[in-house]
Amino acid sequence: MSLEVTGKLLVKYDTQQVKDRFKKREFVIELAEEINGNVYTNYAKMQLVQNKCEIVDRFNEGDLVKVSFNIKGNKWERDGKVNFITNLDAWRIENANAGAAPTSSVPSASTYSNGNSNAAPASSGNYYNPSPENVDDLPF
Secondary structure (H helix, E strand, O other), rough: OEEEEEEEEEEEOOOOOEEEOOEEEEEEEEEEHHHHEEEEEEEEEEEEEEEHHHHHHOEEEEEEEEEEEEEEEEEEEOOOOOOOOOEEEEEEEEEEEOOOOOOOOOOOHHHHHEEEOOOOOOOOOOOOOOOOOHOOOOOO
């Protein structure tokens, strides 16, 4: 399942070498949603893994970005108690203002959006890094 959100890149963290063969890099997206005239702000911490850790380098904190991601979850037991962890694994980040007229440095709440549409290939000005789970070779 592939999801997308558009929001302001709030924080970029350094890459962490978790194990010999696994590294990750976390970042935070500020999401604003207007519901019945009220603006609600949420913060989503997402992660990039392995060779995708560098794709956030193209962007500055404060940039409006569109992030394509998958939800990954794990379950484990410790001391008889079942635990769960959920990660938002980003696999593509694009400039959300691509092709648009310049806007102010702080986008309005109506500029942010979220959705679950399937990601289309990026235009030539954006970075495209497809996830192996999202590659579709069907002719229709």
